[in-house]
Amino acid sequence: MINEIREPKQKRSIEKKERIIDAGWKLISTGGYYNTNTAEIAKEAGVSTGIVYQYFKDKHDILIAGLSKYGSEVFYPVLKLDNIKLDKNNIIVMISDMIDSYIDEHNISKDVHAEIMAMVHVDDEVASFFYNREIDLTNELYNIFLDIGINEDKLLEKVHIIIGLIDNLCHEVVYHKHTEMNYKSMKEIVIEIIKNLILN
Numbered sequence: 678m679i680n681e682i683r684e685p686k687q688k689r690s691i692e693k694k695e696r697i698i699d700a701g702w703k704l705i706s707t708g709g710y711y712n713t714n715t716a717e718i719a720k721e722a723g724v725s726t727g728i729v730y731q732y733f734k735d736k737h738d739i740l741i742a743g744l745s746k747y748g749s750e751v752f753y754p755v756l757k758l759d760n761i762k763l764d765k766n767n768i769i770v771m772i773s774d775m776i777d778s779y780i781d782e783h784n785i786s787k788d789v790h791a792e793i794m795a796m797v798h799v800d801d802e803v804a805s806f807f808y809n810r811e812i813d814l815t816n817e818l819y820n821i822f823l824d825i826g827i828n829e830d831k832l833l834e835k836v837h838i839i840i841g842l843i844d845n846l847c848h849e850v851v852y853h854k855h856t857e858m859n860y861k862s863m864k865e866i867v868i869e870i871i872k873n874l875i876l877n
Contacts, residue, residue, distance in 0.1 A: 683731050694732045696722040701736070702743035706789040710740060710796070737802075744793070744806045751786045752793075752807070753814050765825045768876060772868050776843055783851045791852065814840055827875050835874045842867050 685691045700721035704713045715736050719726045733739050764771060783790060796803045819836045822828075829835060846867050850860050 682734060685732065693722075693724060693728065697724065697729055697732060698739060698742045698746055701739035702747055705740060705743065706786065709788070709792050741802050741806070744803070748806060749810055751782065751790065753810055765827055768872055769868055772871050773864070776846060776864060776867070779843055779847045780850050783847050787851055811840070822875060829875055832875070839871050839874065842870060
């Protein structure tokens with residue numbers, strides 16, 4: 678008989694479910710998805726395994742909940758723009774700060790990033806998360822550019838290309854580490870391409 682999954686209503690139950698999500702994300706982030714099991718998640722959360730199964734079908738369910746809660750911060754840190762000065766007249770500094778923020782966040786979470794990105798090719802729910810977040814990110818960055826007075830032809834498509842450029846540069850710096858490459862020069866080239874895309 679399959680357990681019926683409950684949606685908690687009381688504050689204590691909601692907090693318990695959140696602890697399970699947090700514990701699952703922490704363990705998956707440090708040990709990997711395939712090296713983490715439900716019993717370990719329960720122990721980390723300070724609950725019984727039975728309690729875990731009241732709120733989640735399985736470990737995968739916990740992963741998806743963790744992605745929903747933390748995924749945008751880990752995989753799309755470009756949106757963490759609180760300390761970035763948004764200014765059409767200083768677009769080079771703005772894009773440079775975005776790239777630096779993206780690289781910093783990837784360095785912090787590079788192990789979980791690599792494993793979960795690999796799951797995109799074999800897991801429909803994980804793939805759906807990334808598809809939807811890419812669209813969300815494109816729309817948000819598009820609106821940011823509109824707000825600072827950039828209203829170029831085909832701006833939405835240009836923004837999507839920009840996100841791909843920043844993402845590829847970040848992966849090169851964090852994961853690939855080609856010693857033949859000058860990453861300072863590569864960053865300057867990416868910034869110049871982005872500047873030309875949205876200002877010319």
